[in-house]
Amino acid sequence: MSYSVLIVEDEPVLARNMLVYLERHGLICQTASSGEEGLDALEASRPDAVVLDYNLPGKDGLSVLRLMREREPQLPVVMATGHGSEGIAVEAMKAGAFDYLIKPVSLHQLKQVLDRAVQQQRQALELRHLRAGGGVSGAPAVQGLSALLGGSPAMRKLRARLQQLVDAETRLNEGHAPAVLIGGETGTGKELVARALHFEGPRRNGPFVEINCASLPAQLVESELFGHERGAFTDARERRIGLVEAAHGGTLFLDEVGELELATQAKLLKLLEDHQVRRLGSVREQKVDVRVLAATNRPLEAMVQSGQFRGDLFYRLGMLRIELPPLRERDGDVAELAQAFLARSARRYGKTGLRFSEEALDALSRHRWPGNVRELGNLVEQCVILCAEPVIEVEDLPLPVAPASEFGALDFPASDNLPTSLPETERRLLLSALERNRWNVTQAARALGISRDTLRYRIDKFGLRP
Ligand SMILES: Nc1ncnc2c1ncn2[C@@H]1O[C@H](COP(=O)(O)OP(=O)(O)OP(=O)(O)O)[C@@H](O)[C@H]1O
Ligand SMILES: [Mg+2]
Structure with missing residues (x-):
């Protein structure tokens, strides 16, 4: 693309x-x-x-x-x-x-x-294409359950659970399939699970419409989601259907649902309760047939307690729950995924015969992976781009030199000692990477996944000294 x-x-x-x-x-x-x-x-x-x-x-x-x-x-x-x-x-x-x-x-x-x-x-602009067959450019080629790799007990259990949900939806002969709430840390595969549920299920030929709730500008939410009639407001020169209606016959995936503002939450609740939408400027309610899936990495229960998330919406969204385990809790999956990603990246970059040494696989398995599968995928891609030899050794891994656990803890500090500002977080992260790499800028930059120039620049900016 x-x-x-x-x-x-x-x-x-x-x-x-x-x-x-x-x-x-x-x-x-x-x-x-x-x-x-x-x-x-x-x-x-x-x-x-x-x-x-x-x-x-x-x-x-x-x-x-x-x-x-x-x-x-x-x-x-x-x-x-x-x-x-x-x-x-x-x-x-x-x-x-x-x-x-x-x-x-x-x-x-x-x-x-x-x-x-x-x-x-582009999806929002080309809704009609979405309806045509579900194939969206740029989407992963395999979108079903088989896209979810990993032979660990945790992943087997997850796939079995997803299969049960698909079976139940297939057998459903009246009423609406209940919403599914997909939880889990960042990068654990929530979006992949949502796609699997859609593309394995009875709605696979309908549209899969994905809405990132964090990206919805408050003032546009209503017309984006529910559409509007001509003349509904000054700029509404044409009638437009909203994303919810566009998902008719298919699946509406509300990604990062924990980021929704309370006002928008109320509007979505109506959709989940009545399966109806009303375009802005219209007097008529419109029936829509959508399966709702939602994902979040935020603790919604706690947000309900603190009044940031509506309890009634949480209840509706979470009729069925899927919790994705963090990568560090999936026994054996790191090595399996690393090898699968290596093969995939190698193909893409036209390199052949690449493999990880045993020690490298061990080191990968010991890392904490705060960014989970996404972090692993990114790291493997970096290895493929940078490697000069077919066998990737421990030294070639852009992992922190220090014990992974310590670095991981700094990468995502526990909430009780979370620095309050981003610059402070960044400063601490830079300092820690530099110290662990004995102020070798090249190595520290690698560990941080940034270029040497960028790191030098940051060092000056923050006035960091050994
Ligand atoms: N089990 C898996 N097998 C293969 N690839 C996976 C697996 N889980 C995740 N991935 C890949 O890891 C990356 C991150 O997955 P995904 O986008 O689904 O995570 P997420 O949970 O939605 O993260 P976030 O909360 O940050 O949005 C994607 O490239 C996805 O294809
Ligand atoms: Mg996601």
């Missing part, structure tokens, strides 16, 4: 770093070094997505974001923050950013976020 990206970033090294990486991956990029320049470029070249730095000379990133959203409400904007606190990321999401990334930006992650943004955007 190729598309164009505008990078608004005033730090030339970082801007170039992103540009080179993204272009190498087939995207068409241009850069702008201030918000004003970015807004002009937006007008002139209409990119498919924007990467926007927060800390810019002149207008700050948030103001630029708001202006961009005003001019191009459909355009996905990914915000890069690092100089501010967590509040900025939250503000950015509220202002309609598709997502935010924390500097130092992992380039692989950036590409993934952009892919997702553009894909979601």
Whole structure:
């Protein structure tokens, strides 16, 4: 999937770093070094997505974001923050950013976020194609239960449970199949499970419509989800069906459902209770036949307790629950997945005969994998790109040199000693990686998954010293 990206970033090294990486991956990029320049470029070249730095000379990133959203409400904007606190990321999401990334930006992650943004955007624009056959460009080739690899007892149990759900739905001859709530840490495969439930089930020929709840700008939620009639509001020149109606006959997947605002939660509750929607500006309710799946990595029960999530919606969404185990609790799966990913990446990069040494597989199995399967997949891809020899040894793994558990703990600090600001988190992470690698910048950069230049830059920025 190729598309164009505008990078608004005033730090030339970082801007170039992103540009080179993204272009190498087939995207068409241009850069702008201030918000004003970015807004002009937006007008002139209409990119498919924007990467926007927060800390810019002149207008700050948030103001630029708001202006961009005003001019191009459909355009996905990914915000890069690092100089501010967590509040900025939250503000950015509220202002309609598709997502935010924390500097130092992992380039692989950036590409993934952009892919997702553009894909979601295209899906929303081409709903009719979705109806045609379920095949969405860029989606994984295998989408059924067999896409969920892993022979561990935990994964076998999971697949058996999913098969039961599919069977039950197939036998259902009246009423609506209850919603399924898919929980689990980041990167454990929640989206994969949602796709498996859809593509194995009786609705497989209907649409699979995915909504990332975190990316829904509050002011657009209602018309995005439920559609609108012509003239419903000033800009509504045409009638438009919402994403919920677009999922008619198929599955509506509410990803990151824990991020929904309370007002939107109330509207969704109505859908789950009555299976009806009303377009903005319409007086008629419309029946819709959708199976609802939802995913979250947040503790929804606790959020219900604290009033952040509606109890009634939680009850409706969680009639059936699937909990994905973290990768570290899947005995034997790390080695199996690593080898499967190695074969897949090797094919993609045209390298043959690659394999991990026994010691390397051991080291991988000992790592804590706070980012779970996604982290493993990314690491294997890095190995494939960087390796010079067919046998990948422990030294070739971009894993922290120190015992994995310690590093993992720092990577995702326990909530009680969580630093309050992003810069502080970043500073500690950098320092820890440097100390563990005895201030060898190359090794530390590798462990962090960033380039040496980027790390040097961060070291200066934070004034880090041995
Ligand atoms: N059991 C598995 N077998 C093969 N690949 C997997 C498995 N689980 C996850 N993956 C892969 O790992 C990556 C992350 O999975 P996925 O996007 O489904 O995670 P997630 O739980 O939705 O994460 P997040 O909470 O961050 O959205 C994807 O590339 C997915 O294909
Ligand atoms: Mg997901």
